[in-house]
Each structure stands twice: as structure tokens, then as C-alpha cells.
Amino acid sequence: MKGLLIDGQLVEAPRTTVSYNPTTGEVLGEAPDASVEQAKAAVAAARRAFDTTDWSTNVEFRVRCLRQFYDGLVKHREELRELTIAEVGHPRQMTYGAALDVPIDIVKYYTDLLEGYSFTEELPEVESYGIKNRRWVEKEAAGVVSAIIPYNYPTQIAIAKVAPALAAGCTVILKGAPQTPLITLALGEIIANETDIPAGVVNVITSPSVEVAEVLTSDPDVDMITFTGSTPVGRRIMEVASKTVKKVFLELGGKSALIAVDDADADFLALIATMTICSHAGQGCAVTSRLLVPAARKDEFVAKVKDAIGNVKIGDPALEETYVGPLISADQREKVDAMVQRAVAAGATLVAGGEKIDGPGYFYAPTVLADVDPESEIAQDEVFGPVLAIIAYDGDDEAVAIANNSIFGLSGSVFGADDDRAIAIARRIRTGTVSVNGGNWFAPDSPFGGYKQSGIGREMGVAGLEEFLERKTLAVPVK
Incomplete structure (x- = not known):
């Protein structure tokens, strides 16, 4: 000992x-x-x-x-x-x-x-x-x-x-x-x-x-x-x-938003959204757990994310190929599952996952929820699990308003074909860090912290x- x-x-x-x-x-x-x-x-x-x-x-x-x-x-x-x-x-x-x-x-x-x-x-x-x-x-x-x-x-x-x-x-x-x-x-x-x-x-x-x-x-x-x-x-x-x-x-805590601009590449965005929410099984305060997509392309983005999350390797974290390991405890897994079930009961559409994985350990299936009300529990409260809430918006102003509609302000992401437009949106998000088009801010010399609560x-x-x-x-x- x-x-x-x-x-x-x-x-x-x-x-x-x-x-x-x-x-x-x-x-x-x-x-x-x-x-x-x-x-x-x-x-x-x-x-x-x-x-x-x-x-x-x-x-x-x-x-x-x-x-x-x-x-x-x-x-x-x-x-x-x-x-x-x-x-x-x-x-x-x-x-x-x-x-x-x-x-x-x-x-x-x-x-x-x-x-x-x-x-x-x-x-x-x-x-x-x-x-x-x-x-x-x-x-x-x-x-x-x-x-x-x-x-x-x-x-x-x-x-x-x-x-x-x-x-x-x-x-x-x-x-x-x-x-x-x-x-x-x-x-x-x-x-x-x-x-x-x-x-x-x-x-x-x-x-x-x-x-x-x-x-x-x-x-x-x-x-x-x-x-x-x-x-x-x-x-x-x-x-x-x-x-x-x-x-x-x-x-x-955090409830960070990833904004897909209306001209974003759906395949690339789905990959990034999936890799982020599944990182350490979603047990990260800066994880972008809300995906904001333009209403006109909602079905396309949802389908792409469903395909991407279905290809993620779940299992023994000791193996090199594993991307999603376990949650930290049985209690945490129960908390995550209860939040997902309440979200579905409240009207969210279960696209993928939404269940505990049988066997030893505390594994939970990477989960995608669509048609999420931006005021709902799953959109407002930190889950600390591999659960992505997809929210539709109309126009850049509404996307920024939804992203900022949170007691938290830790991190966020913006994806769009035009860097300047994406950066302009990123500057309006009230968070301590923002990734633009996949940019990685994390390094020892990079200040990290949040706004608001x-x-x-x-x-x-x-x-x-x-x-x-x-x-x-x-x-x-x-x-």
C-alpha cells in the first residue's frame, strides 16, 4: 500500500x-x-x-x-x-x-x-x-x-x-x-x-x-x-x-457547445463530435456535449454522427485500439443512464446507444440524442458520460444564443468552411477556450479556465x- x-x-x-x-x-x-x-x-x-x-x-x-x-x-x-x-x-x-x-x-x-x-x-x-x-x-x-x-x-x-x-x-x-x-x-x-x-x-x-x-x-x-x-x-x-x-x-463544470455552421463538412464534423464526446467516455469538463446543427441540415448531421459513433472501439483501455473505456464507477454509470432515460421520456429522440453494456466493469454505450430542447436537463446539466445532445438552430445568432444559454462557460468549438466566419462566431461564445475548425488549444503554455459558473x-x-x-x-x- x-x-x-x-x-x-x-x-x-x-x-x-x-x-x-x-x-x-x-x-x-x-x-x-x-x-x-x-x-x-x-x-x-x-x-x-x-x-x-x-x-x-x-x-x-x-x-x-x-x-x-x-x-x-x-x-x-x-x-x-x-x-x-x-x-x-x-x-x-x-x-x-x-x-x-x-x-x-x-x-x-x-x-x-x-x-x-x-x-x-x-x-x-x-x-x-x-x-x-x-x-x-x-x-x-x-x-x-x-x-x-x-x-x-x-x-x-x-x-x-x-x-x-x-x-x-x-x-x-x-x-x-x-x-x-x-x-x-x-x-x-x-x-x-x-x-x-x-x-x-x-x-x-x-x-x-x-x-x-x-x-x-x-x-x-x-x-x-x-x-x-x-x-x-x-x-x-x-x-x-x-x-x-x-x-x-x-x-x-461545463456544458460546452460545438456549433456546426451551415456550410460545415458533415463527415469531418461528425468525426470530431464523436471523438470529443467519446474521449475518456465523456468524463471531461471541457467536452463538447451539445452539438448545434442548422435546422435545414439536421437530418444529414444526425445520420453522419450516428454512423461515426457506431464505429468507435469500446473495450479494455489497456489495448492500443480502444478509444472508449469505462466510466469511473457503477454509481456514475447509473447517473448517466438515468439522465438519458429522462431525456427520452421528455421528448428527445434516441439515435444511438442509451444503454449500459453488459459484462464486468462500468461501460456505457456512446449515446446520441436528437431533437433536444435547449432548456431541458440533458442540454443544461453536466452528464460526465458519452452522451451527445443534438440541438437544431436557425441562423448564426440563434446558434450563439443557444451556446451561451448555460450557467457554464468552459469551452466550445465552431466548424465552418470559412475560417473568418467561424472565428467571428467563436468570439461571441462566452467560454474560456474555443476550438475553431479542429484547432487544438491544449498545451502546457495555454491558459485554461472558464467564464460564469x-x-x-x-x-x-x-x-x-x-x-x-x-x-x-x-x-x-x-x-
Whole structure:
């Protein structure tokens, strides 16, 4: 069993929790279930490390430790790959991208960025009461950070939080998702065994306990919370954090729209829509789960999507050819199925899928629903499963209005024959990222985050580093 990382030591917990393989439904392993006291100890260790060591000011040392972390991830890459497939259910081919390999590169990106980043910004001199003043801004680490991650992309999201936080000079308590504790604990082992990161700078805990999570969000020694997960939980974190006015970063839910412009290539669009909704079985906050098609071409697009989704390979994620793996749990599969059945009962047309797949594991058939009311539950609420809702529209203005008719604003896509027209539509969509004609925005240097109830702040890129910095303005008379 892997250990919690608290104050530089890998330790056991008084209880354990089980991690299941979603492909088979069988127990994969046991993980320590941290106690409230251990959560408090992790916070205290991070506080001490921030307040009493030179971690926050020694840039050269931080660069060296981040390079060691990167090297450790590369060294253990294949072990992490197999664990990711087994515990998260990511198809193997996805581990060569966002599930593993790109996250490893995020560490390198922030290490390289840190080497050339200026933590001081000079302002113009000003004269006050006949005296000239030199002014400048210093960027300092925000302090102790609680980083709380979900199950769907645990390595990517953990590293997108931990790497820039460490680069900024913060200390961190990383809490893994209850469904995928082993992969997060493996990151803690690499930090403990492969780096010179001082005791207390990074602490890694796992627990399904709400009380443990509340420690990380309410303890006055925590200066900042970075959370990725559902919007309801994000609202709760804001509420708890408000009592001590903590800095909060939130990356929450999404109900992103893919707009097919009236001159879009139906074959290409159907392929992209299918590949996106089926990616990690739809368990992605930025997945475009609403497909908006021109009413005059609705039947054509529906038929093309039905054909494309019927060709997707579903099965064992360990196989290279598999594109759709399992959902994370039996409960999640029941939730997805219940939403699909309610959508059909409410008037949506079931085009494909709409059923649980028999056998071991938590597989659900990729599903297409047409004739979807844009105000309905299936069009408004996050499903987190391979379910595509097709909505017809008349004219570009209505397409934009439907796309923006959501409490969320995380991502989106636009497809059309004319790049300029598609870009013009994309600029009207109120989301943090938009892909135009298949353009890929995802990379370590690309800021990611949402509008509205999809969150606050940006992760990755220079913006992702600066989320973990505070600005202090100083002035001194010029002599």
C-alpha cells in the first residue's frame, strides 16, 4: 500500500479505502484514508515549511527541485501509465496525451519558465510634494495552498496545480480524489524519493472524508485553495473559504457547445463530435456535449454522427485500439443512464446507444440524442458520460444564443468552411477556450479556465503561475 506524504515522510493512516479498477469492477488496491488529525498535520507542515525555510525565496533551488521532479516522472513514466489505465480507466492511447505525457511536460514548462521569470516589475518614477519616488512591484508566493483534484484526469490536474505552485514558491497540500487515490499517492512517492524538495513543502493525502476536505478549505493556516471539480462543490468551497477570505481558484463544470455552421463538412464534423464526446467516455469538463446543427441540415448531421459513433472501439483501455473505456464507477454509470432515460421520456429522440453494456466493469454505450430542447436537463446539466445532445438552430445568432444559454462557460468549438466566419462566431461564445475548425488549444503554455459558473482564474501558462503569486508595491524616495 502506498503512503501519505506528510512533512517529508511516507506514513500510514488509521484506516484504508479501496480503489477499484473500473474496467473489471475488481479491487485494484488499498489506499490510506487520512484522518482529520493527519490533514491538520499536513497543513501545519506546509505552514512551517513556508514560514521557516527559504523555499519561497530561493529560485535556483526551486528550479533544481522541479527538474528532479520532472526527471522522476520520466523515470517512472511507464509505471504511471499502467496505473493510470488500471485505476482511472484512461485508454492507453490517451496516456500519450492529456492523461500522462502532456502533464509530465507541464513540469518542464514551469521549470523553464521559472528560470527566466522576473519577480520584480519597475514602475515609472513619480513626483510627490517635490520628491521623486522610485516604485516597483514584487511578486511573492501566495503561501500555503490546498490543491483538491477530481478523478477524471488526476495526473494532469494535480501537476497543473502543484508545478506552478512550487515554481511560485508556495507550499502545497495535495488531496487526491477518493476514486483514484493510488495515482496521486504515486506522485507523492516520486517527490519523496526522487527530489530534494524539503519536508513539508509538498504533502499528499487521500481520503473520502468530507471532514478532511473541510480542514483543507477552512484551516486559517491555508492561504489559497485551488480546486477542480463540480460546480456545487465549488460553491461550497467558496462559502467555507469566505470565512477567512482565502484566495480561491476554481475550475468547475461545463456544458460546452460545438456549433456546426451551415456550410460545415458533415463527415469531418461528425468525426470530431464523436471523438470529443467519446474521449475518456465523456468524463471531461471541457467536452463538447451539445452539438448545434442548422435546422435545414439536421437530418444529414444526425445520420453522419450516428454512423461515426457506431464505429468507435469500446473495450479494455489497456489495448492500443480502444478509444472508449469505462466510466469511473457503477454509481456514475447509473447517473448517466438515468439522465438519458429522462431525456427520452421528455421528448428527445434516441439515435444511438442509451444503454449500459453488459459484462464486468462500468461501460456505457456512446449515446446520441436528437431533437433536444435547449432548456431541458440533458442540454443544461453536466452528464460526465458519452452522451451527445443534438440541438437544431436557425441562423448564426440563434446558434450563439443557444451556446451561451448555460450557467457554464468552459469551452466550445465552431466548424465552418470559412475560417473568418467561424472565428467571428467563436468570439461571441462566452467560454474560456474555443476550438475553431479542429484547432487544438491544449498545451502546457495555454491558459485554461472558464467564464460564469465554470470557475474563477486560469490554470497552465504564465497565467497559471501568476495565480499563485501576490503583488506587493514598494516605493522609496530617489536620492
